[in-house]
Amino acid sequence: MELERFDEYFKKNREKHLQELFEFLSIPSISSLSEHKRDIERAAHWLKRQLEQLNIENVSIDPTGGHPVVYGEWLHAEGKPTVLFYGHYDVQPVDPLELWESEPFKPEIRENKLYARGASDDKGQVFMQLKAVEALFDVLGSLPVNVKFLYEGEEEIGSPHLPSYIEKNKEKLSADFILITDTSMHGPGKPAICYGLRGLAGIQIDVQGANSDLHSGLYGGGVQNAVHALVEILASFRDSEGNILVEGFYDDVKPLTDEERKAFAELEFDEEALKKELGVDELFGEPGYSFLERTWARPTLEINGIFGGFSGEGIKTVLPGKAGAKITCRLVPDQEPDKIVALLRKHIEKHTPKGVTVTVIEFDSGAPYLTPFDHPLIQTASKSYEKVYRTPTAFTRGGGSIPIVAAFDQMLKVPVVLMGFGLTTENFHAPNEHFHLENFDKGLRVLCDYLFEVSKLSLDKQVK
Amino acid sequence: MELERFDEYFKKNREKHLQELFEFLSIPSISSLSEHKRDIERAAHWLKRQLEQLNIENVSIDPTGGHPVVYGEWLHAEGKPTVLFYGHYDVQPVDPLELWESEPFKPEIRENKLYARGASDDKGQVFMQLKAVEALFDVLGSLPVNVKFLYEGEEEIGSPHLPSYIEKNKEKLSADFILITDTSMHGPGKPAICYGLRGLAGIQIDVQGANSDLHSGLYGGGVQNAVHALVEILASFRDSEGNILVEGFYDDVKPLTDEERKAFAELEFDEEALKKELGVDELFGEPGYSFLERTWARPTLEINGIFGGFSGEGIKTVLPGKAGAKITCRLVPDQEPDKIVALLRKHIEKHTPKGVTVTVIEFDSGAPYLTPFDHPLIQTASKSYEKVYRTPTAFTRGGGSIPIVAAFDQMLKVPVVLMGFGLTTENFHAPNEHFHLENFDKGLRVLCDYLFEVSKLSLDKQVK
Structure with a gap:
């Protein structure tokens, strides 16, 4: 025209x-x-x-x-x-x-x-x-x-x-x-x-150990610590490179096409400028992908928040009875939120340490x-x-x-x-x-x- | 008399x-x-x-x-x-x-x-x-x-x-x-x-990633998450049985004598009653020791509190820029608080993930x-x-x-x-x-x- x-x-x-x-x-x-x-x-x-x-x-x-x-x-x-x-x-x-x-x-x-x-x-x-x-x-x-x-x-x-x-x-x-x-x-x-x-799927993980916070002197070493148990679950989600270890998590991920990777690369995204802006020495994430590829076309599992025990100033020698974390996954085609949540549940069940019970709450999701x-x-x-x-x-x-x-x-x-x-x-x-x-x-x-x-x-x- | x-x-x-x-x-x-x-x-x-x-x-x-x-x-x-x-x-x-x-x-x-x-x-x-x-x-x-x-x-x-x-x-x-x-x-x-x-040695671990909390959509998968990094450090401290993995941690621990173990056993401590009181299915800790032995004569490393990101109600898709945890160790003879803190520092240094910096603050200790x-x-x-x-x-x-x-x-x-x-x-x-x-x-x-x-x-x- x-x-x-x-x-x-x-x-x-x-x-x-x-x-x-x-x-x-x-x-x-x-x-x-x-x-x-x-x-x-x-x-x-x-x-x-x-x-x-x-x-x-x-x-x-x-x-x-x-x-x-x-x-x-x-x-x-x-x-x-x-x-x-x-x-x-x-x-x-x-x-x-x-x-x-x-x-x-x-x-x-x-x-x-x-x-x-x-x-x-x-x-x-x-x-x-x-x-x-x-x-x-x-x-x-x-x-x-x-x-x-x-x-x-x-x-x-x-x-x-x-x-x-x-x-x-x-x-x-x-x-x-x-x-x-x-x-x-x-x-x-x-x-x-x-x-x-990207889509979204999110859960809250609540860990319950003893029915109250305990004195870490009287009970420490003898009763499971809810924060430790939570940390163990959370650490099992990713390896130190940022790969997600939940079984089946990547199964439905549509790979980036060569054309897409080429198109992203041509945008000449300035990773150095980003590092400066964020105040970090290095970017981080799934090996083999650029920052744009990771954030646009790869799925994530991020802890959005964690809580348990004493977080005030100084020291309190408590053995926390409960702890929790919020997690969201950014999803890419063709991952389905419901399926991902089911995989997370299965993973958590498999990795729940001794001495605690775990409850999972689901948040609203989006494809x-x-x-x-x-x-x-x-x-x-x-x-x-x-x-x-x-x-x-x-x-x-x-x-x-x-x-x-x-x-x-x-x-x-x-x-x-x-x-x-x-x-x-x-x-x-x-x-x-x-x-x-x-x-x-x-x-x-x-x-x-x-x-x-x-x-x-x-x-x-x-x-x- | x-x-x-x-x-x-x-x-x-x-x-x-x-x-x-x-x-x-x-x-x-x-x-x-x-x-x-x-x-x-x-x-x-x-x-x-x-x-x-x-x-x-x-x-x-x-x-x-x-x-x-x-x-x-x-x-x-x-x-x-x-x-x-x-x-x-x-x-x-x-x-x-x-x-x-x-x-x-x-x-x-x-x-x-x-x-x-x-x-x-x-x-x-x-x-x-x-x-x-x-x-x-x-x-x-x-x-x-x-x-x-x-x-x-x-x-x-x-x-x-x-x-x-x-x-x-x-x-x-x-x-x-x-x-x-x-x-x-x-x-x-x-x-x-x-x-x-038991004695006491305690530290606070503060993890700093990006200079502010980030949008988990825009940055998720591309920047280290401070809570993940913290979780990785914390998970490295103990195995799933409760053994402490900090190198040298047990070196100075005076073993329980046979007489002591016998004396403790004669107290006929009721572990079943304790489980009921605490509302847990099982007690937990270093294998090979009774509850009294673990809590009286074995050293511990317990997370007393953890914090980072969003802990309010519902969901907030944030990628936390900082996170922290408080840890105390109960020490037994002949462990020395200063030496234990030094071992903790070394362990943390060795296990600090990419993309974050870690600060350790020491709390008052006791022998x-x-x-x-x-x-x-x-x-x-x-x-x-x-x-x-x-x-x-x-x-x-x-x-x-x-x-x-x-x-x-x-x-x-x-x-x-x-x-x-x-x-x-x-x-x-x-x-x-x-x-x-x-x-x-x-x-x-x-x-x-x-x-x-x-x-x-x-x-x-x-x-x-």
Whole structure:
């Protein structure tokens, strides 16, 4: 597609668009604070009006049990793919307020950066979806693809109601793929597509020895120490190189492809700079993998916390009767959280020392997610980025989990494409959140191009 | 010695003695509470008057920097051994007061048990030393041995000033042995001499990984986890049977003699009852030793506490940047605390995993103490017990540490004889502390007999 006509459209309307975005950003739609419930509703209504003005149909504000979902659709591109846009209109709290250089809900542009809570995460990027659709309507007279919109108001509090909403509305939300603009670029001027995320499985291990803490003089050496027993279990999980020793743990891990390893290596990640930043002499982990490979594409088992006995100042000669630890595993395709938890349980049972009993509690889990990076939807997106940014797109994976991505993946069973325009330096969740308008401008063009190019794909054969 | 004349003396004076003891117990000399400073002084003066009434010489109340020491001596038994009596006139606090059936500082006798704070620990037993000396003077007209008295007012707060007082007054305190009546019998009607105590050495291990807690998604698998590193170090200290793996740790351990093992076995300690009491399925520890052997005569390494990362409710996917643990070792003769700490340091250095730095802090330590149980001072004491109680004396060791015993042992370099008349069920440090008057009565006779019999020993050759 030739981008000139879109360029023209966005240039002509830039002031108007920014004014609209300012309006959206001025609504303090903080999802975690009940006193902002009305603001959440205002933001939802603001989106509803925007969709209606775009001639989007069946626009509704749907109750979820928590903050509502805003939905809309336009399905007149017969025979063309359907994209489900996802984003969130809620934002993080703003304290400590005194660290903001301008008020969080009075948007301000300084040095071509737009400062406001939500500027980058995620109102600014939601707004880009709307304006890309607006431009396509205006420039092409119609949309090249079918579109559905799903904007939620609870992302910043963990999307507690979205999975059940999706489950109940599977038919209505069905699409060929899901497009999320809520992630970051690889760096300034360096577009990235995050095509995989790790999943999560977590447990708490509680060890019970004697029914109370004991005097280490009277009982020491004669009764099992709950902390020692716990330590023995925990030490059995990994070897000193960082390999996980739980039997079967790696069985379902999809190996990195040569193409992926090559793509990661080309990112020239600076491990030296990272060591300096973290204040460590050496990085650490599974031998044979780079830092990016380990954190993006290899599973982990990490102790998140440990507790037992006396932790105050000085000495207390106690023999602890109980101790506990929290453990989470980051999972990669095709590991399944339930299966991993079962393996952990089995391992713990096998390694429980004498003289104690062990209880395992499971935490909420999330599946890993991957759209193979040679998938046409991913490759097409990368080309759209490259057309605008004139530099190769980075194919990245994320070490963390975005539970809602896995939920989409599992419930709607279609690819999820993560096209982010933020930068990791833009202070999401912190004071002085901002959004580089260069990426706002370029991103609009990327999205238009992508939706146009996607319309040429025959996804039926490729997807699933 | 024939005990009849002492019997007569104690029977005749029992009411008077109890009245005096009531007076002593009525003084709320709680050392840990500054509002009782005057009471501490009153108790010291009460003791001073008692000693003066006994014709003890050079009686003084000596400042220590904390609560004072009461000293006195009588050195006219030429050519005879000198005994240094030790005890303490301070007591524990009394809360929770509402659990006391009678007021802690209004002594009351119920069912031949004397209820009051300090009745057993240690005012009642200090008082027995004084009345034994009084009876010897009265019945024999003189003392069979030379005596010195050292009563402190800070035992319940850890004797912070006593070691320096002893160090400064070595000459004045020199004696052939030290007699302490502040321990317990083996059970009702079952006298015991505790002839050994374990020492103590302790460290805190602090592990530092990255300079802050990290997001386990972004960094997990790529950076050393401080808790994992700590766990690896801690797990290296012991094998799964409870054997300590620190190189050289057992080198200086004096093995149990066959006689000792036989003596311990004859105590018929009920391990089944202990398991029930502690709520564990099995006891645990170094193979090849009984519970009493492990806790009395074998060294230990116990984790007293561990901390790192998130310990609140639920899940927090953090990769901890730091973690720590507190460890203490109970030591037995002839282990030396400083040497053990050095071995621990070396072990930790050898087992420190990659990617972290470790700091070791040392806690106060105490040497183990042992007077061989075939020592004539011990054997003579056991015979005096048997003469009165008409049952064999138990030779026991203590798993805990009484730092002041080790201090006496090390500074004055003479044997310490622990002759206790309390019972472990007498609620020292708890509400309703009491003292079985049966043991008060019998104990007075035991002490008289012992001091008389000791006068026949020629200790010069035996001691040291």
